[in-house]
Amino acid sequence: MEGVNMRKCYFDHVAANPLHPDVFDAMMPYFREEFGNPLSVYDLGQKAKEAIEKARGEVASLVNAKPSTIIFTSSGAEANNFALRGIALARQNHGKHVIVSKVEHHSILNSARFLEKSGFVVTYLPVDTHGLVDLEMLKKSITKETVLISVAHASSEIGSIEPIKEIVKIAKERDVIVHSDAVATAGNIPVDVKDLGVDLLSMAAHQFYGPKGAGALYVKEGLRIVPLIYGGIQEGGRRAGTENVPAIVGMGAAARVAGNEIDSRMKHCSELRDKMITNVLKIPNVYLTGHPENRLPHHASFVVEFIEGEAMLLMLSMKGIYAASGSACSSKALKSSPVLLSLGIPSGLAQGSIVFTLGKDNTEADADYFLDEFPRIISRLREMSPFAKGWGEGNENSEGEKCYTGG
Amino acid sequence: MKFVHDVRADVTADIVYMMCPMHLLKLDEMMKELEKGQVLEILTDYDGSLEDIPQWCKKTGNEFIGMEDSEDFYKFYIRKTA
Numbered sequence A: 001m002e003g004v005n006m007r008k009c010y011f012d013h014v015a016a017n018p019l020h021p022d023v024f025d026a027m028m029p030y031f032r033e034e035f036g037n038p039l040s041v042y043d044l045g046q047k048a049k050e051a052i053e054k055a056r057g058e059v060a061s062l063v064n065a066k067p068s069t070i071i072f073t074s075s076g077a078e079a080n081n082f083a084l085r086g087i088a089l090a091r092q093n094h095g096k097h098v099i100v101s102k103v104e105h106h107s108i109l110n111s112a113r114f115l116e117k118s119g120f121v122v123t124y125l126p127v128d129t130h131g132l133v134d135l136e137m138l139k140k141s142i143t144k145e146t147v148l149i150s151v152a153h154a155s156s157e158i159g160s161i162e163p164i165k166e167i168v169k170i171a172k173e174r175d176v177i178v179h180s181d182a183v184a185t186a187g188n189i190p191v192d193v194k195d196l197g198v199d200l201l202s203m204a205a206h207q208f209y210g211p212k213g214a215g216a217l218y219v220k221e222g223l224r225i226v227p228l229i230y231g232g233i234q235e236g237g238r239r240a241g242t243e244n245v246p247a248i249v250g251m252g253a254a255a256r257v258a259g260n261e262i263d264s265r266m267k268h269c270s271e272l273r274d275k276m277i278t279n280v281l282k283i284p285n286v287y288l289t290g291h292p293e294n295r296l297p298h299h300a301s302f303v304v305e306f307i308e309g310e311a312m313l314l315m316l317s318m319k320g321i322y323a324a325s326g327s328a329c330s331s332k333a334l335k336s337s338p339v340l341l342s343l344g345i346p347s348g349l350a351q352g353s354i355v356f357t358l359g360k361d362n363t364e365a366d367a368d369y370f371l372d373e374f375p376r377i378i379s380r381l382r383e384m385s386p387f388a389k390g391w392g393e394g395n396e397n398s399e400g401e402k403c404y405t406g407g
Numbered sequence B: 001m002k003f004v005h006d007v008r009a010d011v012t013a014d015i016v017y018m019m020c021p022m023h024l025l026k027l028d029e030m031m032k033e034l035e036k037g038q039v040l041e042i043l044t045d046y047d048g049s050l051e052d053i054p055q056w057c058k059k060t061g062n063e064f065i066g067m068e069d070s071e072d073f074y075k076f077y078i079r080k081t082a
Helices: A021-031 A043-062 A076-090 A106-117 A135-141 A164-173 A245-280 A309-318 A328-332 A338-342 A364-384 B022-033 B049-060
Strands: A070-073 A097-101 A121-125 A146-150 A177-181 A200-204 A215-219 A286-288 A299-304 A353-357 B011-014 B039-044 B063-069 B074-079
Touching: A021 A245, A043 A070, A043 A245, A070 A076, A076 A097, A076 A106, A076 A146, A076 A177, A076 A200, A076 A215, A097 A106, A106 A121, A121 A135, A135 A164, A164 A177, A245 A299, A245 A364, A309 A353, A309 A364, B011 B022, B022 B039, B022 B049, B039 B049, B049 B063, B049 B074
Parallel strands: A097 A121, A097 A146, A146 A177, A177 A200, B011 B039
Antiparallel strands: A070 A215, A200 A215, A286 A299, A299 A353, B039 B074, B063 B074
């Protein structure tokens, strides 16, 4: 490990954002003096209740929804589980077919697998080389039995923004409910449930400088949903369990700040992102994953040939640069990311996945420092890599020259 | 149980899939908003409602008009008289 004064570049904002100081200040009283249970009738409880309702309004405004349509959950994953299971079960008398895309988060894919085990049929929609769902395939996949389509607003792994409005248009012609996992987008780019036309939408606070352990599900007015958690009357009986008041208050405050700062954050991040993408792609045999233009403003993801993502992460972290390699879950399991494989990226190349996600506090100097270190790290790793053998020696026909050209 | 058909309601509260005690809380909340003489329709699949809603009406002095059995849930009709 290098000196203690080494620059720290946090480029893993899809993993977690630092808590905004205003959000922390808003939360503090609810850990201390305002500790009441929102269901209690005396003033201590009522103050907690009021704080939750204020936060509901703030989260609702972030996505242009009515406050009564927001249900607080413990995470984006819970919101996704709730949406998929809750709608599938509520609509099972109409049909038992659900459609999800192949580039969904595990909280959608594993919920879909659970539904399959429970007697539902699930279609996993293919995507193109940029990770966008195939709309023609979607049209063909809808049957009389289809009750729900779930497609993420954007993938946190490849950053591509999906054509949700078009998906909703196709779904509505066939009277199918649409859920979108907006965990990667809500608070980062404008998300408007009315404009998108979705029936359900998931969010998570730690993606926009709020606390971890706070999520929300938007459920369109009048839509019936089977609860995921039974118990008390919290959240109108739709999500039982004593509320995590500080986290909910934090989510509300973060939503309010994000709403005010979204344009400047997007501008700041996209400038840094473009600089990083342009320069990283100058390194030989490095490819951008996801859509080149229609992507999250803070998202730069690549596959680097001949080396492994984990090795890059380690070397980067030794230089104080924090990034991710595919989704956290896939990287722990040392598996090629199913998202990258579904883009048609070969398994070997998918191992070289690296994802940089920027935030409002990253600076131009961070990007310059990174762009100085990253090519050196790649060179060093390639020197050690058995897979790079023969590459770079000018032999056109060598094994190493055959590279992915899809991206 | 009194069974009825085609009762015209002024307000509908849809609490299908919500469990106890949401049926009584919603009833209480909605009745506060209604004018005297108006009819509330509650849609619920909670079996406990069959006993609880008529009893609640008796206790609070509101008129229990009756219920209609729909495909997957019950429809209860209550007139605000108290």
